[in-house]
Amino acid sequence: MGSKIPRAARLVAAVVAVGLAAACGGGASAPASTAASGDPAQPVSLTFWSWVPDIQKAVDAFNTAHPGIKVKLETITPGPDGGYAKMLAAVKAGNAPDVAQVGYDSLPSFLVNGALQDVTEYAKDDAAKFVDWQWQTGVFGAKVYAIPQASGPMGFYYRKDLFTKWGLEAPKTWDDFAAAAATIRKKDKSAYISTFAANQAPWMISLAQQAGQQWFGTEGDAWKVTIDNPDTRKMAAYWQKMLDDKLVKTEADMSNAWYKDLQTGSIVGWIGGSWGDAIIRGNAPGTSGKWAVAPMPQWAGAAQFTSASWGGGSASAILKGTKNPGAATEFAVWLNSAPESVNTLLSAGYGWPSVKDTSQITNLQKDDTVFPFYGGQNIWEVFKQADAAVATDWRWPPVSDALYSSLTDNAKAAVQGDGTLTDAFAKTQQAMVEQLKAKGLNVVTGG
Incomplete structure (x- = not known):
């Protein structure tokens, strides 16, 4: 039967299978990246699609810290509720956002549909910033297509x-x-x-x-x-x-x-x-x-x-067709690893951080937005235990x-x-x- 499979389909199977094997077992480290901060006089424009509440605060902080890149946030419905269909249609039409929130569970489908941009050359040293299994969810065949955001x-x-x-x-x-x-x-x-x-x-x-x-x-x-x-x-x-x-x-x-x-x-x-x-x-x-x-x-x-983990988690995927893959990768990495961003997103409800070093994520220890609602309980202690007990080979x-x-x-x-x-x-x-x-x-x- 294998000989009757179209060559394109066999390649898809190989890429996804190899990528998922890497995601489960550690895989190859992504090659390194170059900065793409842009020129403040002529800033690079990026569009970002997400459904995380209050993520605008993190986007604003990025824009302030990176005058050479201006990110415009567009809020969409959660992926399974129609957001993914909109993304795939936009890629096909040639007007997709540069960066989009995509669940770990859907990254293989996006890859098979040709909707992801290879940003391996821009991901220099970034793998070390993130929890290994979450980083590998965006790596297929040793190529990087997405930056991990959070697990659930x-x-x-x-x-x-x-x-x-x-x-x-x-x-x-x-x-x-x-x-x-x-x-x-x-x-x-x-x-x-x-x-x-x-x-x-x-x-x-x-x-x-x-x-x-x-x-x-x-x-x-x-x-x-x-x-x-x-x-x-x-x-x-x-x-x-x-x-x-x-x-x-x-x-x-x-x-x-x-x-x-x-x-x-x-x-x-x-x-x-x-x-x-x-x-x-x-x-x-x-x-x-x-x-x-x-x-x-x-x-x-x-x-x-x-x-x-609900749906595995979410990533900031760089979509096919972006004219600024370097800037898009820089934004995705900062959004999901800079302490000022992660602290904001944690309180906004984006999930459990994908960043490996949480020592500067102060909201994990004291969160005046979250803890009072739960009677003063540090609920993150529960989810820290839960995250460590997730089967990462799923x-x-x-x-x-x-x-x-x-x-x-x-x-x-x-x-x-x-x-x-x-x-x-x-x-x-x-x-x-x-x-x-x-x-x-x-x-x-x-x-």
Whole structure:
């Protein structure tokens, strides 16, 4: 079969597979970079697309410190909600931004679609500034295409005041989580511990990632798809029982209804990424001081503490067609490594920093914006532990858009009674096999 694969498709498979292998194991260091600060008299103009709240403050700080480069921020919808489609269309039309926020999970897809600019020559010495596994998410075949921004380690946000009122503590295990959910339903018929967010493929994937076995890998010259595996089936069966017992609400998170439920106490918990603190703060301001964060519940009998990262995290990708790749790279590196920028972005809710040296990230220790909302708790200590427990060898396929679409469609159907969540993941595996084969790639399966 391999001999029948078009040469272009084989090259795509090789580049992505090699790049992902580098991302998982350390890979080759990126060659070095040159400065591109520009001329203050004729500053270089860059356009940057992002959805991070208040990121304008960091952009303004960059512009002040770099008079030879002027960056214009354009706010877009989060990638899976339409931002990525807009980016890819802009690249195709020849009017793409110079730099764009792209999730680690979607970088392989962007590469396959020819939407990333090779900026290896401009990335001199920058690899040392960033956490190795996050840096490698933007490296394919030893070439640099993106600068890491932040990961999204998971935690459990919960209404501590209500948990205390009901005699509950933050659940340490998933069994504890189910027991707490049952108690909450008895104490208040209008309240739920959480929602099952069938609209959020990255969220469901993070649950599977924490459960254990990964979904994608390579075997020889083929992609190996193992979505329908024992660990994922265990996780799916758990949530199916939660749904059957009506212990969680079936509501889309980050929707108007969900925000209202956060405000009223109808939803008293959320398993979310580290950037989620800003989501809650921004949409339920009247609950300030009532929330806390605990580690993600653990599976009983687990040998060690495990966590996951929502969609892996996000990068500042340099898009194909930029006329100023050097300046674009300089901006992306500064944005995600300069202490004044990282401190601003941390409080804005961009995730867990990708920068390796956090000694100058003072907001990790004292944050007058974040900590008061969580009753004075230093929530970053929870996410520091979670980030260290993320499986950094998790791989993303070059069809993440199709993965997300298939998984949400199948999960929504299951929630509505058409099959089970276990069925949903099995159907998603079959869909991914078909998607990869449609790209001319060899595929093997497992479980």
